[in-house]
Amino acid sequence: MTNLSERDAKVVWHPFTQHHTAPFSIPIVRAEGVYLFDENGKRYIDAISSWWVNLHGHSHPYIAQKVAEQFLKLEQVIFAGFTHEPAVSLAERLLGILPSHQAKVFYSDNGSTSIEVALKMAIQYFHNRGFEKRNKIIALSNGYHGDTFGTMAVGAKSAFNAPFEPFLYETCYLAVPVAGQEQEAVAQMKKYLENADEIAAFIFEPLIQGAGGMVMYEPEVLEELIALAKDKGVITIADEIMTGFGRTGKMFATDYIQTKPDIYCMSKGLTGGAMALGVTTCTQEIFDAFLSEDRRKTLFHSHSFTANPLACTAALASLDLLLLPETQAQIKALHQSHVEFAQKLKAEKASAVDSVRVRGTILAIEIHTGEGTSYFSNIRDMAYNFFLEKGILMRPLGNIIYLLTPYCIQQEDLDYVYACIEEFLNFK
Ligand SMILES: *Cc1c(COP(=O)(O)O)cnc(C)c1O
Numbered sequence: 001m002t003n004l005s006e007r008d009a010k011v012v013w014h015p016f017t018q019h020h021t022a023p024f025s026i027p028i029v030r031a032e033g034v035y036l037f038d039e040n041g042k043r044y045i046d047a048i049s050s051w052w053v054n055l056h057g058h059s060h061p062y063i064a065q066k067v068a069e070q071f072l073k074l075e076q077v078i079f080a081g082f083t084h085e086p087a088v089s090l091a092e093r094l095l096g097i098l099p100s101h102q103a104k105v106f107y108s109d110n111g112s113t114s115i116e117v118a119l120k121m122a123i124q125y126f127h128n129r130g131f132e133k134r135n136k137i138i139a140l141s142n143g144y145h146g147d148t149f150g151t152m153a154v155g156a157k158s159a160f161n162a163p164f165e166p167f168l169y170e171t172c173y174l175a176v177p178v179a180g181q182e183q184e185a186v187a188q189m190k191k192y193l194e195n196a197d198e199i200a201a202f203i204f205e206p207l208i209q210g211a212g213g214m215v216m217y218e219p220e221v222l223e224e225l226i227a228l229a230k231d232k233g234v235i236t237i238a239d240e241i242m243t244g245f246g247r248t249g250k251m252f253a254t255d256y257i258q259t260k261p262d263i264y265c266m267s268k269g270l271t272g273g274a275m276a277l278g279v280t281t282c283t284q285e286i287f288d289a290f291l292s293e294d295r296r297k298t299l300f301h302s303h304s305f306t307a308n309p310l311a312c313t314a315a316l317a318s319l320d321l322l323l324l325p326e327t328q329a330q331i332k333a334l335h336q337s338h339v340e341f342a343q344k345l346k347a348e349k350a351s352a353v354d355s356v357r358v359r360g361t362i363l364a365i366e367i368h369t370g371e372g373t374s375y376f377s378n379i380r381d382m383a384y385n386f387f388l389e390k391g392i393l394m395r396p397l398g399n400i401i402y403l404l405t406p407y408c409i410q411q412e413d414l415d416y417v418y419a420c421i422e423e424f425l426n427f428k
Contacts, residue, residue: 004039031058034409036393044393045413047405051395052210052242053273056321057408063274063317070313079107079306086312093319094279097251099260103284106299107277107307111241111267112146114278115203117301118263119150121282122201122235125289128297131197138172138192138202138229140185144211145203145239154203156212172199176209177221185221189228196232201263203237206253207359210242213400214364216357219256227259235286236261241278245269245322246331246407249360262286272318273406277311330407331361337411338363338403341418345425352425364402365421383424390420 005024014025027039034057036044046054056063074084091105106121108114119137126134137154145151152161153168161168172192177185192199206222209215226236238261243253247269254261263286267278290299305311321327335358342356342363355366367379379399387394394401401424403417 033057034406034413042391044388044391045405045409045417047387047392047394047403047417049269049273049404049406050393051268052247052404053268053271054406055245055269055272055318056327057406058273060272060274060317060321062321063272063314066313066317067274067310070310074309076305076308076310080302084307084309084312086309086316087307090312090315090319093316094266094281097319098264098281099254101260101283102264102281104282104287106280106282106301107312108280108301109303109305110146110276110278111239111265112148112151112278113303114241114265114267114280115145115151115154115237115239116148117278117280117299118203118237118265118282119154119201120301121263121280121286121299122237124297124299125235125286126200128289128292133198134200136170136172136198136200138174138189138199138234140176140204140209141173142176142209142212142215143203143205143239144209145205145241174225176212176215177217177225178215179217182218182221182224186224186228189225193228193232193234196234199229199232199234201235201237202226202229203239205239206243206261207248207256208243208253208362211397213366213397214357214362214402216359216364222254223257223259226257226261230259230262235263237263237265239265241265241267245318246327247361247404249331249335270318271311271314272321274314274318275308275311277308277315327407333411334361334405334407334409334414337414345422349422349425361407362402362404364400367399367401367425369399386424387420392417392420 004027008025028036029039030037034046036046046058070086077084087107094105095102106117108117123135139154142156144155149164149167152164154171157165174188175181175184204222207216207219229236238254240252240254244266245251250256262283264281270279271277290297338358342358345353345356345365352368353365354368357364369379380396383396383401384394401421
């Protein structure tokens with residue numbers, strides 16, 4: 001128990017935290033690379049990139065330098081009626097790495113807001129063109145798109161949003177198209193599309209459902225679902241908030257498919273995890289549906305800090321680092337290392353694990369509990385504490401432990417984390 005922890009407990013309400021039973025929060029005083037250091041000098045390997053945001057390690061000197069320089073030039077300015085270099089350059093560079101049909105970049109503050117913007121774009125696109133009834137959303141079951149009302153409504157119905165269910169609009173859910181369920185998802189999509197004149201959009205986490213338990217599915221079925229939706233004029237929205245910027249081994253998860261979505265949502269790794277920023281990009285056709293002499297056709301959405309120059313600068317610096325050959329090599333090596341460890345686990349620990357999955361730089365292990373998958377499984381707390389004790393920050397999703405590390409993690413640290421995972425699987 002430390003002074004800062006005590007002061008914290010008196011005045012702070014933490015996210016996703018049951019304060020009745022939660023231990024004191026750990027005060028982190030400094031971070032460098034993949035390491036977090038607490039008040040007592042204890043070191044933790046940040047194996048989940050601080051909730052999936054960090055790409056290049058903490059307190060990166062290059063990002064810090066760029067942001068500091070920008071702060072002394074321009075730290076914030078209203079983004080309606082005004083613009084600035086970091087926002088324009090970032091939009092140019094993002095459009096440069098996205099498929100060529102993406103034409104416009106809309107800024108907001110975080111992942112949830114980037115999804116809200118995408119949903120509003122899709123619904124108002126049809127509204128502006130006189131199809132007010134086209135306002136339903138198709139989504140994958142078990143998805144996660146954020147914690148605001150609009151994003152909860154398209155996410156999984158669970159204990160997390162049960163109190164709010166009466167306020168969440170109706171969504172058309174598809175089965176998660178994991179192995180064995182592809183045809184079910186496709187059939188459900190076709191069924192919903194029989195009433196395509198009521199459907200505005202199809203939203204999905206491409207290839208990996210993060211918060212839903214690092215659930216992975218194949219590009220082929222996603223391609224089929226997107227093609228079916230697009231064929232009926234439904235706007236397709238890729239939630240690349242977790243998967244973007246190299247996590248799946250390609251720049252975007254949707255780079256694994258040919259049929260490109262109409263809207264992309266990004267956040268998390270966008271700034272290398274250094275600052276809060278969200279982006280929603282869309283096609284020229286969507287943008288054009290908002291052009292009119294009639295001012296009611298405007299997209300009336302903004303946040304005070306839209307396109308904050310410091311956040312845009314952090315994103316530009318992160319992109320510089322991401323595109324370096326060294327970083328691309330790190331991403332490949334991390335993938336290869338996970339593949340080898342996954343093979344080893346499957347061979348040696350078959351009875352302790354229900355499934356081992358790898359996509360790009362993400363490794364997920366579903367631990368056998370005998371009671372199926374549950375976020376509230378006891379294994380979660382056991383694992384969380386076990387790894388903290390070992391100096392590793394992991395945050396299992398129920399009985400699913402996973403690695404989603406900064407790309408710069410050294411093999412030595414990775415091997416240590418793997419060894420601790422094996423120890424946990426023997427011990428539990
Ligand atoms: C984290 C996440 C969000 C929400 O982003 P926030 O910045 O936490 O609001 C949405 N979608 C996916 C896939 C995410 O992983």
